[in-house]
Amino acid sequence: MATAVQITAGLAIAAFLSYLGLIFPSLRQKWRLHAHRASLPPGPRTPKTNLTKPWLWFHALHREFGDVVYLQSGAAPTIILGSAQAAWDLLEKRGAIYSSRPRFVVGGELLSGGLRGLMAPYGAYWRRWRRLLHAGFMARRSETYRPVQRAESAVLMGELLREPEGFRRHVERVQDVRTDEVVTRNNESVGRLVSVNIPGRFAAERYPALRYVPSVFAPWKAQVLRQRREDIKLYTELAGEVREKMARGVARDCFAKHVIQEQAALGMTDLEVAYTAGSPFSAGVETASTSAGSISSFFLACAKFGPQFVPHAQAELDRVVGPGRLPTFDDLPALPYVRAIASETLRWRPIAVLGGTPHASTADDVYKGMFIPKGSTIIAPLWSIHLNETDFPEPHEFRPERFTEDREYPGTSGHSAFGWGRRICPGMHLAQASVDLNIARILWAFDVGAAKDGEGRDIEVDIFAFSDGFNSSPLPFPCSITPRSPEHAAVVEREYQEALEELSAVPTS
Template sequence: MFAELLASIGFAVALSYFSLIFPRLRQEWKLYAHRSKLPPGPKVIKSGLRKPWLWFRELNKEYGDVVYLQMGPTPTVILGSAQAAWDLLEKRGAKYSSRPRFIMGGELLSGGMRGLMSPYGAFWRRWRKLLHSGFMQRQSETYRPIQSLESKVLLNDLLRTPERFRKHLERYAASVIVTVTYGRRVEDVDTDIVVQRNGESMDRLTQVNIPGKYAVERYPALKYVPSIFAPWKAQVLKQRQKDIQLYTELMDEVKERMAKGALPTCFAKHLLEEQESLGMPDLEVAYAAGSPFGAGVETSAGTLASFLLACVKFGPQFVPKAQKELDRVIGSGRLPTFDDMPQLPYVKAVAAETLRWRPVAVLGGTPHASTADDVYKGMFIPKGSTIIAPLWSIHLNESDFPDPDRFQPERFTGNREYPGTFGHSAFGWGRRICPGMHLGTASVELNIARILWAFEVGPVKDANGKDIDVDIFAFSDGFNSSPLPFPCSIKPRSPEHAKVIEQEFQDALVSLKTYTAIANKVS
């Protein structure tokens, strides 16, 4: 009897082993059989890179728009042109809309609760439906009053303490996202505990989501190493508990205010109204509410920081043209509004070039995954491949953007061929395109218009009166990348412009009382 039991256990172990190893062997045989048709790529794979997008661009320059890497057991394809990304991720979206397995960010850190990293399926479709309904273009336009009011606060902050411009940009971005999501604004990013805790969460997420950084992504069995022997695992599990507490407490506060009839229209309210019909558990709703909160702050603030960097480095080449247009359309007695944007084509071109020139999502956002074998221009792309479309390669591709490191809004003032409707690829492609693209575009365009209307932005002078140069390649590491600290001079264009800013700020404070009066109960 005992011998039969051992035999049955042995058979089960063997069966389990072969169930794991057989798909791997089949995949390796498929790759071997199609090896001559795989896209070109290097034989030596670099790992642990702090800024992998720099290496990816080198690969695209050397091997072309489609590059093949064998990173552990997973085939990886790097796309280096807008056309290649459009052809695969947009036109063939049915094959390229899933996600690779994210062990660090998706499983250990998030427990499978982040829709951004979820594979194509019921969970993702539910998440996507909610995000689209909350941030589609028509719905996003209802958030414009909040964006406008917070923008007026931003202008006043830049007028009073221009040297703190990075903090002011962060506060603006954080307050818009938190107000739109939870109906409560942010007055100071240094003291707001919710912003602090969310910043910690996003820092951890972006650091663990860098392709090739952690061996566990290539060798999934390492996931089961006990935390005591794996500090990298212990750290993300600790952060996961903090994230659950944060998102749960925020939704509890929303429910309490909703019950009292004191909750303004916001995304979290929309989620609670849809929860029962969709059959979503509380934790899934809490994580869904945190999606824009997590993704929108760094991207909006980083993009506006890149705009100021461009003003410092290339200002004389485009700022006077933009200000001439603003003076003609707006004058000096009022601020630009959303209604003015159709009459400000050059300002809109400045915003588009900002998104193109230094994309915050340097890796093209979260990688895609193929769900079926495919052939593109004679190259075989295996099922299960990780597809990375790094914007650092795509937006700096000389064939689409000659002299790509130069800031030239004129790229967007005429008709030119480029796949898609934006003229750039900042928001991704296909079914995985950024749900917050309308909200994000509106923030970038309005604030660029108002900053150019209100201020003279340029280089800081040294003790000898000479311009202090800035490094346009000094950007942070991580899943997203934004400018490292740089000197920037921000001065009002005239006393009249300053007076308008001050008056609009006072009026904005009155309108923002509804969101300011909410007590912060999240500790």
């Protein structure tokens, strides 16, 4: 229990640090910005705050000011990138100075102790974390997860067959009969992180010295530290379970086992190992959320534009796969139009509308004559980039042909759904494979299109009705999902039952 003297001393120190933290860095930054004011990127005089869908405002700014927009909100400048080329030129080509993160006082420091690689600034710890994740989830390694992805997809098809009206619930479920408790606890952990990362929720993000205020006088801080203890308990328990199975020689090959084996060579503490080994759980929740949101957007596209592309895809599937089985990963290279539909889905309605976690610059830079200050927060909102009319004419139209025709676009995928450079999404191969396979199987098994009203007319859907938040997915809408034939339904039912048996037999870590 803190004494009155300790509390008074703590408050005095916090007040002094707050004064220094507020005054001197702010003055230095203001002087630097003033010196370069003539060459800063264009932007509005007064930033808007408390926006429920800031990406819509960013898109309007890009239409007014161009591909690089400057905002001044608080001490740190913010640069908003509105084209794929600008994002590629800075975040990819100049990744050496654009691969850090802004300071996350509450979520990164107080809640996570600087141990979440996703939010860690560019440095030795982040490089270790990134190297380990790449080893566990690079393209070839991600193929080892395909048996489970294939079985999960078959379960989804069976659920769509049995209850098509519940399609949103089916695509959003996290199906894993072996680790329900683990999934639930990790969902809670991710929820805690998301809850503290809401922009503007905590004054400490704008005035970092407030993190030193004693918890007894800062209920918000006490709550965050309680959440941190819950996260530490979760990740250390999970790592402990893997260590115990390794000691008994029964641990299957998995990412956590790899991290523990590399601990000594990398000089990592037990807590660093626990957080790093737990990263795929959090990333898996996020990847599942992205995949589910994208499949929901695909259904929305079918309900609005289905007659324009569904018959072409089904003709390709009938030619390549035939009527007797569901498509597999091995079929995808021979299904260019189906893969184009998946790419257009990721482009048309990006789930990570703000482009994921912001980047930060670690040095002054000049881009096309515009000065970008060191310490700038860099946001590349996918809503602006994927709806840029230069790259995607009539961007709100769903046109898979964009990805079957030759066109200029930086990178190799034709879209920017998974980010750029050294901060590109580690789970991109898993997410892309999930979206590709599920779209192929849905189109093979079902006729998908607009729902009908009582008089047989198409029910209109709103292609702009999406949720608020860091990730944005379609709000509820009607959609018609019916088996293409009794034979297709029989194949779905058979593979559904086989997948349930397969999943129940998969061993735990």
